[in-house]
Amino acid sequence: MQAFHIRPGGNATSLVLADAPRRPLGPNAVRVRIHAAGLNYRDLMLAWGQYPVGHDGPVIPLADGAGEVIETGAAVTRFKAGDRVVNTYFPDWIDGAASPANTAASPGASIDGVLAEEAVFHEAALAVIPEHLDWAEAATLSCAGITAWNALFVAGRLKPGGTALMLGTGGVSVWALQLAKAAGARTVITSSDDGKLARTRQLGAGDTINYRTTPEWQDEVQRRTGGADVVVEVGGHGTLQRSIAASRMGGHIAVIGGVSGFSSDLNLLPLIAGAKRLSGIFVGSRTMFDDLLRFVALHRLRPVVDQAFAFGDAPAAYARLEGGGHFGKIVVDVSRR
Numbered sequence: 652m653q654a655f656h657i658r659p660g661g662n663a664t665s666l667v668l669a670d671a672p673r674r675p676l677g678p679n680a681v682r683v684r685i686h687a688a689g690l691n692y693r694d695l696m697l698a699w700g701q702y703p704v705g706h707d708g709p710v711i712p713l714a715d716g717a718g719e720v721i722e723t724g725a726a727v728t729r730f731k732a733g734d735r736v737v738n739t740y741f742p743d744w745i746d747g748a749a750s751p752a753n754t755a756a757s758p759g760a761s762i763d764g765v766l767a768e769e770a771v772f773h774e775a776a777l778a779v780i781p782e783h784l785d786w787a788e789a790a791t792l793s794c795a796g797i798t799a800w801n802a803l804f805v806a807g808r809l810k811p812g813g814t815a816l817m818l819g820t821g822g823v824s825v826w827a828l829q830l831a832k833a834a835g836a837r838t839v840i841t842s843s844d845d846g847k848l849a850r851t852r853q854l855g856a857g858d859t860i861n862y863r864t865t866p867e868w869q870d871e872v873q874r875r876t877g878g879a880d881v882v883v884e885v886g887g888h889g890t891l892q893r894s895i896a897a898s899r900m901g902g903h904i905a906v907i908g909g910v911s912g913f914s915s916d917l918n919l920l921p922l923i924a925g926a927k928r929l930s931g932i933f934v935g936s937r938t939m940f941d942d943l944l945r946f947v948a949l950h951r952l953r954p955v956v957d958q959a960f961a962f963g964d965a966p967a968a969y970a971r972l973e974g975g976g977h978f979g980k981i982v983v984d985v986s987r988r
């Protein structure tokens with residue numbers, strides 16, 4: 652089978668397509684023909700040498716795979732050949748709290764990922780794809796989809812009628828917009844681009860704010876809504892203090908990412924005097940994933956795929972993500988050459 656490999660810190664120019672050995676199948680393992688693989692900001696960080704992977708050798712990149720079961724180990728009970736499946740981001744985090752042990756392995760980083768014609772997973776690390784989703788749409792679930800779900804409904808405890816604030820129109824934020832909207836929440840989303848904001852309104856966004864032309868966007872969120880119950884905080888350095896200010900008293904800031912940098916000089920007083928909650932989000936467990944998939948199936952949600960690149964054009968998919976012009980998720984259509 653063929654697979655891409657990337658060298659951590661070697662930039663996307665170190666992506667190489669080559670033959671790779673087929674992994675042997677253990678008793679509880681499932682071999683999946685990958686049809687689509689989704690990109691995440693993490694994959695850029697790995698390429699830039701900013702993501703700790705625990706080794707410095709080449710790895711098959713990308714965590715989000717969608718494909719078809721082609722072979723099962725002798726003891727597998729959850730899947731059969733032909734099933735349409737998607738893998739979890741943390742194969743060892745099934746339920747309960749995150750721990751160093753159950754978050755150590757992650758495809759496309761510490762272990763081989765899914766930018767390959769085939770991948771092998773433990774059966775516990777797979778779930779059935781909702782029927783209405785195509786391969787590319789399904790390849791947006793494993794990281795961005797579950798992270799948005801965890802931030803809003805698990806850590807954030809968002810309720811129908813509550814207000815969710817999303818920053819920017821990248822993969823996590825657009826997923827969060829769709830989930831929050833479907834759950835009956837009031838939604839506010841920011842972007843640097845009015846055209847992208849128009850697209851969020853087509854998805855049902857309630858309030859939209861351009862964070863370039865309204866640099867004090869947190870005041871605008873307060874003025875319009877009285878403060879967000881949950882903030883999907885993906886900006887980091889340039890946005891965290893404002894996200895705290897944009898939330899209501901007792902509100903929750905789900906700290907997810909750092910597209911503007913991962914360091915922070917935080918003034919703690921607004922957090923303390925606002926009785927606000929700040930929590931780190933680390934993707935999610937398979938139980939959360941199962942809940943997400945049931946919700947997506949019930950509401951027939953279709954995630955936004957910005958562009959699907961042919962397998963051989965995977966480096967162009969990285970370039971699209973790095974350029975920041977995208978809206979929603981970028982995917983590699985592995986079955987298209």
Ligand SMILES: NC(=O)c1ccc[n+]([C@@H]2O[C@H](COP(=O)([O-])OP(=O)(O)OC[C@H]3O[C@@H](n4cnc5c(N)ncnc54)[C@H](OP(=O)(O)O)[C@@H]3O)[C@@H](O)[C@H]2O)c1
Pocket residue numbers: 690691692693794795798818819820821822823824841842843844847862885886889890906907908909910911932933934935972975976977979
């Ligand atoms: N903790 C976790 O479990 C977890 C999981 C997934 C992702 N993440 C992290 O979350 C972040 C987002 O990931 P992603 O995959 O959604 O990335 P992405 O698709 O690359 O999103 C990038 C978008 O962020 C927006 N942005 C950039 N600078 C901004 C700023 N100063 N203020 C507000 N928005 C800004 C831009 O939106 P506009 O073009 O609309 O301005 C840009 O398109 C990354 O840091 C990633 O590492 C963490």
